[in-house]
Amino acid sequence: MPITPATATHSTSDGTTDAILLELVDEKGVTIGTAEKLAAHQPPGQLHRAFSVFLFDEQGRLLLQQRALGKYHSPGVWSNTCCGHPYPGEAPFTAAARRTFEELGVSPSLLGEAGTVRYNHPDPASGLVEQEFNHLFVGMVQAPLSPDPEEVEETAFVTAAELTERHAQDPFSSWFMTVLDAARPAIRELTGPSAGW
16 A cells, blocks of 8 residues: 555654645635544534546446445445545645555546535434545546555445445435536436446
């Protein structure tokens, strides 16, 4: 697994570890400060910057990931290809490409911006809240995957019809349909009308 500021342990002089900070934003997405990651997700939640990635193969199938069972937030649920939070001051595009590689061991062969969406989704299982200003990215993946087992339990490529079936029977992240629907115009532009997105 690549060692990054998100996964490395940083010890301070007093023996504690550095907190992972998120970028707090206003309703227009303008940065207004920072907050520790877990604190930002405690009810009622603090609005923070996030990103969501949707990668497709050459057949127009969406790459889903099942979040690792050991994750403290939304473990074991299915979600989009990759999602996360930029570091304070990090461009969302850079963060999206970085985390896709860290989680799935692959770099997108194509990645483009697909707008933003703001939402407030409580997670009933954990009690945490997703108050996010989310930057959306759509692209393609053509290289073999090498998922990090600490981040990803399983992956699957699905057609639009297969996603409908899977979404009806398997647990998905609380934010999944919101970000998917917001990204659909860019997804349709990428995959074409015959893919059914």
